[in-house]
Amino acid sequence: MARKIILIVFALLITGSTVWFVRNWVGHRNKAVVETAAPAAPVEQNVKILVAATDMPAGTLVQEQHLKWQPWPEGDDVEDMYVVEKVRPMDEFIGTVVRQGVRAGEPITDSRLVKPGQSGFLAAVLNPGKRAVSIPIDMTSGIAGFVFPGDRVDVILTHNIVKESEVEGETSGARRASETILTDVRVVAMDQSTNDQVQEASVHRVATLEVTPKGAEIVAVAKELGNLSLSLRALARVEDPKKSTSGKVAFKPERGRGHTWDNEASALITGGSPRTGIPTTVINVVRAGAAKQKLFD
Numbered sequence: 001m002a003r004k005i006i007l008i009v010f011a012l013l014i015t016g017s018t019v020w021f022v023r024n025w026v027g028h029r030n031k032a033v034v035e036t037a038a039p040a041a042p043v044e045q046n047v048k049i050l051v052a053a054t055d056m057p058a059g060t061l062v063q064e065q066h067l068k069w070q071p072w073p074e075g076d077d078v079e080d081m082y083v084v085e086k087v088r089p090m091d092e093f094i095g096t097v098v099r100q101g102v103r104a105g106e107p108i109t110d111s112r113l114v115k116p117g118q119s120g121f122l123a124a125v126l127n128p129g130k131r132a133v134s135i136p137i138d139m140t141s142g143i144a145g146f147v148f149p150g151d152r153v154d155v156i157l158t159h160n161i162v163k164e165s166e167v168e169g170e171t172s173g174a175r176r177a178s179e180t181i182l183t184d185v186r187v188v189a190m191d192q193s194t195n196d197q198v199q200e201a202s203v204h205r206v207a208t209l210e211v212t213p214k215g216a217e218i219v220a221v222a223k224e225l226g227n228l229s230l231s232l233r234a235l236a237r238v239e240d241p242k243k244s245t246s247g248k249v250a251f252k253p254e255r256g257r258g259h260t261w262d263n264e265a266s267a268l269i270t271g272g273s274p275r276t277g278i279p280t281t282v283i284n285v286v287r288a289g290a291a292k293q294k295l296f297d
Contacts, residue, residue, distance in 0.1 A: 046071075046074055047071070047072050047073075047074045047078055047084055047085070048070060048071055048072060048084070048085040049070060049072045049078070049082040049083055049084055049085070049107055049108075050068075050070075050082070050083035050088075050090060050093070050107070050108040051067070051068060051069075051070045051105055051106060051107050051108060052066065052067065052068075052102045052103065052104050052105065052106050052108060053065065053066055053067055053068040054066055054104050055101075055102070055103055055104050056098045056101065056102045057098065057101045058098050058099065058101050058124065059097065059098060059124055059125065059126075059127070060097065060098040061095070061096075061097055061125065062093055062094060062095065062096045062097065062098065062113065063094060063095075064094055067090055067093060067094075067108065069085050069090075070105070072107075081107075081109075082107045082109065083107070083108050083109070093108060093113060095115075095116060096113040096114060096115045096116070097114050097121060097125055098112065098113060098124070099111075099112055099120065099124055100112050116192060117192070122188070122189070122208070125188050125189075125210075126188065126210055127210065129212075130210045130211065130212065131210070131211055131212065131213055131216040132188060132189075132208050132209070132210060132211075133208070133209055133211055133215070133216045133219045133220070134206050134207065134208045134209075135155070135206070135207055135223065135228045136206060136228075137204060137205065137206065137207050137228075137230065138203070138205070139203050140229070141228065141229035141230060142190075142203065142204055142207060142229075142230060143230055143231075143232050144203075145202045145203045145204060146232070147187055147190060147204075147207065147230055147232055148187070148190065149187055149189055149190060150186070150187065151186075151187045151232060151233075152184050152186055152187070152232075152233040152235075153187060153209070153231060153232055153233060154182060154183045154184065154230070154231040154233060155180070155181050155182040155183075155185065155209070155219065155222075155228060155229075155230060155231075156178055156179070156180050156181070156228070156229050156230070156231055157179055157180075157181045157222045157226055157227070157228055158176070158177070158178040158226050158227045158228075158229065159176075159177065159178075159225045159226025159227070160174040160175070160176055160177075160226065161174065161175045161176070161177050162174045162175075175261060175262055175263075176261075177259055177261045177262060178259065178260050179257065179258065179259035179260070180231070180256070180257045180258055180259070181218050181222050181257065182209075182211060182215050182218060182219070182257075183254075183256050183257060184233060184254075185209045185210060185211055185215065186209065186210040187207060187208070187209060187210075188208050188209065188210045189207075189208040190204040190206070190207055190208075191204045191205060207230060233254075237254075
């Protein structure tokens, strides 16, 4: 009996010693690891990259207020992936158009923007469902160079009108007239510039307009009929208090498409009613027993 008790006590002593040794060894090892481990160095953000300052949906014409420089963790490939300050200037992206929407804070990359002259640039500028058409202009028809991208204009066609006479093979002569063929259309480009922030007057040769599909067809025909000119519309519009409801502002309708004959512009041109411009003097001419009608101005 005494022998069994001695063996039990001895076993307990061995077990206790083993547990103490293991715990003491593990504690010293953890302490050594903590002492030898170096603190993690903070990530340096000495580099700034170009990011979006605001949300920019597809089709946005990028201006300076849309962009900003933001600190970014430095890496070996940061200059290859992003636009880094002092490596590429912000001005390089002013006047570009967003090809794919960019959220505020997202890095700016070349693949998200399209620059003037690149494929798809003008298509990115247009609103959905619209078309772009270009018309030739000069100092007079282009309002002395004071039309800029973003302005709203009317398009006026000036051409000759020839009225066929009732007498076969004869005409009543040509009359000149002008008519407004398109109203309140947006100018998207003057020559090859779409930047609406540059307000320096200069003589342009081509105006590109944003129109509906039907408007594009009208312009295509009008260019073959006569001369086209632009009429600049005011930015301010006249409010109509009688039609303003529910806090929404309504505007008085402006004159839409109309026309003017030559004798309305000049008192020296006579003949024909002011609105039709068609000669109305009819004379019956009898010659050799045959009667014919002739129209005279």
